[in-house]
Amino acid sequence: MRQTWRLLWQAALFAGVAWLADFAVRVLDMPVPGNVLGIIALFLLLCAGIVKESWISEAAPFLLRHLVFFFIPVAVGLMNWGEVFYDYGWVLLGAIVGSTALPLLVTGWLAGALRRKAAKEKTQ
Incomplete structure (x- = not known):
């Protein structure tokens, strides 16, 4: 059960970054898709140490494994x-x-x- 909650929290972190990036694109009227800005933002957050790799280490492989369902x-x-x-x-x-x-x-x-x-x- 603990692993399920950790996976949900990590997926929520991904969703939060994606939502904030999409919101920023709409508010600032940027010519970049929100998902691209979200990936860049997540990369920069990881590089800066604001987001730790361990915070997304379980959700990332899970989402990649099931990526085909999103297409x-x-x-x-x-x-x-x-x-x-x-x-x-x-x-x-x-x-x-x-x-x-x-x-x-x-x-x-x-x-x-x-x-x-x-x-x-x-x-x-």
Whole structure:
């Protein structure tokens, strides 16, 4: 029972950060989604030590394990967009493949360049 309460409290902490971030986005009329601001805020709170890792150590893996359930409503909602996928399917596929491949390629190139630079400095 104690573990259940701890899990609920930790999930409430996540929900609170998300709610506050969403509220801040609406009040300040920011051009950033509330969930993105919430992730950034949680990261900064963890880095600053205001929120301890142990405060979210049980809820985070639980929520990640069940993440697929949060996407079911989105997938069902996409069924109403069949005509868009039919008309623009290749464009959407190209955008998805491009937006996936480009960051991977840039990250790989940057990691390789930094590694070569570190190896070059090490030999000097």
